[in-house]
Amino acid sequence: MSFSILGAGSALPSCVKTNDDLAQILDTSDQWIYTRTGIRRRHVITTETITGMAAEAARKALAAAGITPEDLDYIVCPTVGGDYITPGLGCTLQEELGAHCPAIDINAGCSGFLYSLDVVDGIFARKKARYVLVTAAEGLSRIMDWTERSTCVLFGDGAGAVVLGEGDGLRYLKLRTQGCSAPLHGRFPMGNSPWTKEEPHTHFVHMEGQEVYKFAVNTICTSVQEALEETGLSIDDMHHVLLHQANMRIIEAARRKLSIPEERCHCCIEETGNISAASIPTLIDRCSREGLFHSGENLLLCAFGAGFTSGTAILTWK
Numbered sequence: 001m002s003f004s005i006l007g008a009g010s011a012l013p014s015c016v017k018t019n020d021d022l023a024q025i026l027d028t029s030d031q032w033i034y035t036r037t038g039i040r041r042r043h044v045i046t047t048e049t050i051t052g053m054a055a056e057a058a059r060k061a062l063a064a065a066g067i068t069p070e071d072l073d074y075i076v077c078p079t080v081g082g083d084y085i086t087p088g089l090g091c092t093l094q095e096e097l098g099a100h101c102p103a104i105d106i107n108a109g110c111s112g113f114l115y116s117l118d119v120v121d122g123i124f125a126r127k128k129a130r131y132v133l134v135t136a137a138e139g140l141s142r143i144m145d146w147t148e149r150s151t152c153v154l155f156g157d158g159a160g161a162v163v164l165g166e167g168d169g170l171r172y173l174k175l176r177t178q179g180c181s182a183p184l185h186g187r188f189p190m191g192n193s194p195w196t197k198e199e200p201h202t203h204f205v206h207m208e209g210q211e212v213y214k215f216a217v218n219t220i221c222t223s224v225q226e227a228l229e230e231t232g233l234s235i236d237d238m239h240h241v242l243l244h245q246a247n248m249r250i251i252e253a254a255r256r257k258l259s260i261p262e263e264r265c266h267c268c269i270e271e272t273g274n275i276s277a278a279s280i281p282t283l284i285d286r287c288s289r290e291g292l293f294h295s296g297e298n299l300l301l302c303a304f305g306a307g308f309t310s311g312t313a314i315l316t317w318k
């Protein structure tokens with residue numbers, strides 16, 4: 001016995017920055033950003049906290065599932081970082097919600113939601129839980145170099161959550177890590193240790209766009225084909241496809257190679273930009289609230305991220 005999704009929620013900060021807004025502070029344009037990425041705008045934190053966004057998404061997911069924070073047996077937070085280096089986002093979210101269960105963070109870059117599902121699968125397998133909350137929340141605007149036009153225009157802030165309960169909704173899940181930090185990483189801030197021999201550096205995200213692009217398209221195509229082979233399912237059996245929202249050109253290239261019909265491939269990147277681990281749960285929330293998912297339909301999820309990490313899952317909607 002593993003899990004099924006009982007409810008979902010999402011939240012975005014109130015401040016919206018369009019591509020034209022970015023063109024006020026960078027040598028860029030709506031035309032360049034939209035044609036290269038499919039992004040029109042992104043939401044960025046001003047007064048909000050990452051914990052606050054996570055709590056808003058989580059409360060919506062709890063309400064959709066019809067349970068309260070006291071009912072939770074575990075909280076798992078995929079994120080590249082919460083409001084503090086320590087404690088983790090899981091702890092600050094647990095405090096904010098008034099829950100009493102154990103809470104942990106998982107940092108697997110943009111694949112964090114899939115890695116969290118794997119951990120949760122183990123929690124249910126050990127019969128340790130009835131209800132688990134997975135809340136991904138990202139404040140990427142805090143770790144962008146807003147003078148570096150080739151990277152900062154891609155990202156946004158946001159949170160997505162699901163409540164999982166005992167069930168047989170998980171049909172397939174596979175993770176991969178291909179340790180390779182050079183093309184995509186963000187470093188811890190410099191300390192002031194008098195003994196450090198570190199070269200001065202910033203904590204901003206460094207990305208070699210073309211390397212990531214190649215890894216992303218290749219990974220989605222290979223992992224999805226492998227998932228279909230191992231389950232004996234075909235792409236026609238996938239009623240909904242939710243790919244990590246990094247770049248519309250990556251999504252389109254993979255969609256075409258895998259012959260996924262356009263109407264089955266759901267996207268929010270135009271409005272959110274890349275919100276890392278929060279992309280897929282945000283899509284789950286939006287699609288479920290729009291009534292797009294029906295009982296018995298299959299959801300194909302696939303994400304890739306810094307590490308490099310990747311994860312692919314097939315879930316049946318209950």
Ligand code: ACO
Binds near residue numbers: 304
């Ligand atoms: N506005 C205007 N011009 C720009 C901008 C910008 N924002 N950014 C870069 N340029 C310029 C470059 O300086 C370069 O100019 P030059 O030819 O005079 O040197 C030109 O545009 C082309 O630059 P490239 O880097 O070759 O552009 P490319 O077509 O590769 O697109 C992009 C860049 C969009 C970053 C692409 O490589 C990409 O999408 N890569 C994948 C990135 C990604 O998905 N990251 C997710 C990371 S995290 C995660 O989710 C895993």
